[in-house]
Amino acid sequence: MTERKNIAIMGAGLVGSLLSLYLAKHGHKVDLYERRADLRVSTIDGGRSINLALSDRGWRALKGLGIEEEVRKVAIPMYGRMMHDEQGNLTHQPYGKEGQAIYSVSRGGLNMALMNLSEPNQDITYHFNRQATDVNLRTNEVQLRNVETGNTETIQPDLLFGADGAYSVVRGAMQKAERFDYQQSYLEYGYKELTIPATADGGWAIEKNALHIWPRGNYMMIALPNPDGSFTCTLFFPYDGEHSFAAIQDKNDLLAFFNKVFPDAVPLMPELAQEYFENPVGALVTVKCFPWSYKGTSLLIGDASHAVVPFYGQGMNAGFEDITVLDQMLQQFEGDDWEALFKAFERRRKPNADAIADLAVLNFEEMRDKVADPRFLLRKKIENKISAQYPDKWIPLYTMVTFTDLPYSYALETGQKQDKIMKKVMRHIKSLEDYDKPEVQQLLEKQLVQKEKLTPFRG
Template sequence: MTDKKNVAIMGAGLVGSLLSLYLAKRGYAVDLYERRPDMRTTDLEEGRSINLALSDRGWRALKGIGIEEEMRKVAVPMHGRMMHDEQGNLSFQPYNKEGKAIYSVSRGGLNMALMNISDQNPDINYHFNRKVLDVDLCENVVQLRNSETGAIETIQPEVIFGADGAFSMVRGAMQKTERFNYKQSYLNYGYKELTIPPTAEGGWALEKNALHIWPRGSYMMIALPNIDGSFTCTLFFPYEGERSFAGIKTKEDLHNFFSEVFPDVLPLMRDLAQEYFSNPVGSLVTIKCFPWSYKDKAMLIGDACHAVVPFYGQGMNAGFEDITVLDQLLDNFEGGNWEELFKAFEQSRKPNADAIADLAVMNFEEMRDKVADPHFLLRKKIENKISEQYPDRWIPLYTMVTFTDLPYSYALEAGQQQDKIMKKVMRYINSVEDYDKLEVQKLLEKQLVKKEKLKPHKA
């Protein structure tokens, strides 16, 4: 089978499936090719995270195809971080003074919802169980193996979108072209998913509307609520060292470790040992590359060109924002030059993808270590006060990233400026009350004038 008119999307994950809807809306006939079976009829987990934090950038893209409201129904709002210390004491830190939330959603649930909507569109066709064997970018010929029948299929779409994730085969083909810049870097940490099941009454064993963090300095655990009353916990832990995945060999090691550092959660994890010793350790990779496209033939999108570590909860959101940006560019495309479109897209998105990749790595330290530091918490309170007093001139970094559509690159830069200012301001501050001191106010005014030079531009 050879078909020259279609647009092909390699990968039917979250980004691929959502992209298909946007492209179909524009009048393209879209074929999606997915290595895995249809997740709506099979029960396959491949070690991917079970739930994700959906925030404004993601919602915006869902709204664009009218499924925002439907997804809100199955999303659990989280209004802030709930910190658990080693004695089991809790402290809550809201994400935003207006009570805005991020939303815990099921990766599979969201993906299946997108598939169900796409499937109703006659211009969108899913092809599951298709493993990419070879991508010839010069001719845009892709060879696939149908893993059900064993047959080799050849397609020749007009353009290819590589939405095939961090280990993208389309990117693999681009890597063999001239002058392709590429970087994959791993943290020395892995992650393991564990479960807090619902209570006997069917409710949530911890505060439902929060993202729970057990910050422990060099490592941490987090938990996100699921709609069924359970929480999915993720332990981020060094691969090697005294306290590490390598260091926990027996059930006893595991029990001792949890009872010492996560005492409040231990009684809530009924299947801890069983889960711990059977679930895989996932790795944490950042992928950067450039360019993201090959001539007028193929373009990467989502994790395929900018996989990030999960500590800002922005991986999926950044991928969905790619689609929003691409859709804006398609407004002025008029069926024309794919190469120009691809170039405009990668030029626009690359600085933002780099920024969120760096922010995500930086936020790991904040989550695992700083959130337990009284000085850091005081600084956060002072920042909130500044933001209240100067709402147009000071948007906290987390808010810019999570609750606005300001470019990630702007957020990173503005955040670095804020960091400098806060270092100066905090010299004069030992308590929230110190904020009202005249010298602090004078310093702030002076510093904020400087900050004005940094003007936001649109994503």
């Protein structure tokens, strides 16, 4: 066990709150500083949450503290995508094998659960309404302003963790230090949250155990179920152009457009117009940077070091996996060389953070466009057959990302190789039955001889 440290975590969101539990487990004293008020006594920002899809990497981090069953109670399994076409016809595509699911959870609900689990720990203290106004990396001093009273204070922890999200103040200080690589890029799309409320009898108006998608080529709407019978819908829509936020100026524009392209959803959305014009348009940013640490005194984690767009449902899961990896490293950690620890951590995680950022952007295209294409759905079925026939040589990309702990960078690279093989295979496929044709089987055998066995390493 290493020396006990006074640790400050900036940001008491999902990653900050979970991290506090792990650091306390390793014997450290932890203070969390959060700009916003306590979620549990105050209403949260409305209309900007995007429901979260908890998958294997996220569960693993919760399991490491024995709290996964607590969370499972408020999580709704989604076993596949349910596509809605412009006539309201439905098509279902499973995410994985029988029983494999991603889980819809509310960001606020999960955050409160983590706070409630950590606050009784006498080594963990939450400080709300504290805005970091200045970070001095060299002295590790942070100036905080109490947004309720206007008072300021300065803290000087032994170690500073920046879990303060995509617009991290700690990262802002690093950006001014020497030789900090940094990139922020925005999609030409924004998002807006809408609601399908519960039915009169408290049930779900559409299939409960699915992630619903209305794919429309250049834009899409999705819906995730909530425990109270409602669905949180998110419209991903261009800022400008023929069909865009800019093109919808009033209620008439809105209803004409929604009735045309989402006709089966409109009757289920009684507050559509009010929500549309009241809720803000959220921006979709990807952030990449390096390094993630400054000497042995501060470290970025979660969105602060690798904010991704939401289309792979992996933002929170990647942040939680950061914590799992850090925990593994802390279990091996001896002595007091935090600089070496932080450097080893950032070197190990950076390629994976880059990979999931790129995968998330690529998956937007798949969700808004390809899932409406019968050829694409046939290809997914063929791929499932390959994976069933060659289980030690082929795991579909989505499965690697969502249902394993294979490194994201390995998943991306392997997925690209598999994509090339799929393109060759699909030239011979007109229907699912064609999978058994000799030329398809011979092609697969030839291709898969060249392909290495899967899962050469984990990390």
